[in-house]
Amino acid sequence: xxxxxxxxxxxxxxxxxxxxxxxxxxxxxxxxxxxxxxxxxxxxxxxxxxxxxxxxxxxxxxxxxxxxxxxxxxxxxxxxxxxxxxxxxxxxxxxxxxxxxxxxxxxxxxxxxxxxxxxxxxxxxxxxxxxxxxxxxxxxxxxxxxxxxxxxxxxxxxxxxxxxxxxxxxxxxxxxxxxxxxxxxxxxxxxxxxxxxxxxxxxxxxxxxxxxxxxxxxxxxxxxxxxxxxxxxxxxxxxxxxxxxxxxxxxxxxxxxxxxxxxxxxxxxx
Numbered sequence: 001x002x003x004x005x006x007x008x009x010x011x012x013x014x015x016x017x018x019x020x021x022x023x024x025x026x027x028x029x030x031x032x033x034x035x036x037x038x039x040x041x042x043x044x045x046x047x048x049x050x051x052x053x054x055x056x057x058x059x060x061x062x063x064x065x066x067x068x069x070x071x072x073x074x075x076x077x078x079x080x081x082x083x084x085x086x087x088x089x090x091x092x093x094x095x096x097x098x099x100x101x102x103x104x105x106x107x108x109x110x111x112x113x114x115x116x117x118x119x120x121x122x123x124x125x126x127x128x129x130x131x132x133x134x135x136x137x138x139x140x141x142x143x144x145x146x147x148x149x150x151x152x153x154x155x156x157x158x159x160x161x162x163x164x165x166x167x168x169x170x171x172x173x174x175x176x177x178x179x180x181x182x183x184x185x186x187x188x189x190x191x192x193x194x195x196x197x198x199x200x201x202x203x204x205x206x207x208x209x210x211x212x213x214x215x216x217x218x219x220x221x222x223x224x225x226x227x228x229x230x231x232x233x234x235x236x237x238x239x240x241x242x243x244x245x246x247x248x249x250x251x252x253x254x255x256x257x258x259x260x261x262x263x264x265x266x267x268x269x270x
Contacts, residue, residue, distance in 0.1 A: 027076025
């Protein structure tokens with residue numbers, strides 16, 4: 001008489017398809033980011049001449065969008081295929097990548113808190129480099145304008161930082177019409193004006209500094225961001241906790257599914 005041994009171990013369909021659903025969102029979001037980034041680059045002609053990327057000394061926001069898209073697309077694809085095909089290698093790659101990103105975020109947050117002066121200097125240097133390239137890229141220009149308008153600020157530490165840009169520099173050699181001015185996003189908006197006056201910042205820094213308050217924002221964007229953070233600390237903390245919980249949930253699903261698959265394989269080995 002032959003006896004057959006049946007293993008009770010099986011892969012949970014709940015965890016399998018929950019992880020698949022979790023990753024399909026990542027994958028679709030990655031596709032959307034990639035499509036948006038490639039569209040933006042095609043509009044700027046970068047796809048036909050990639051040297052335009054290296055020619056920009058500041059940040060091209062599209063590069064950030066593409067990097068996020070590539071990471072989300074890769075992780076989403078690995079998680080989806082790994083869950084459906086019960087592929088341990090892909091699931092371990094997905095799980096390891098999420099753990100690495102989570103630890104990296106945690107390390108950045110801790111180091112930013114411990115070395116605030118160093119972070120402030122790096123942010124100042126970063127902002128000044130982008131001011132230099134303000135007119136070189138339309139996406140960078142829109143990003144800086146949005147930052148200045150939303151935070152009611154101008155420059156990294158003040159309006160004089162716009163001397164770093166050749167178009168706004170007060171140098172006597174400059175022949176730009178924007179010489180000794182600031183971008184329109186530095187101007188205090190007039191509620192009576194329905195059309196944005198893009199020339200409102202012209203020649204403003206030729207006036208004495210005590211006259212600036214009536215026309216432009218005089219606070220630097222670094223100080224504005226430092227003032228914004230304590231006021232919105234609960235929102236920032238809430239967003240960080242929500243992202244962390246999503247990552248931990250993804251790690252839990254992946255590790256549980258890996259354990260189930262390994263248990264099934266071990267049971268089938270007997």
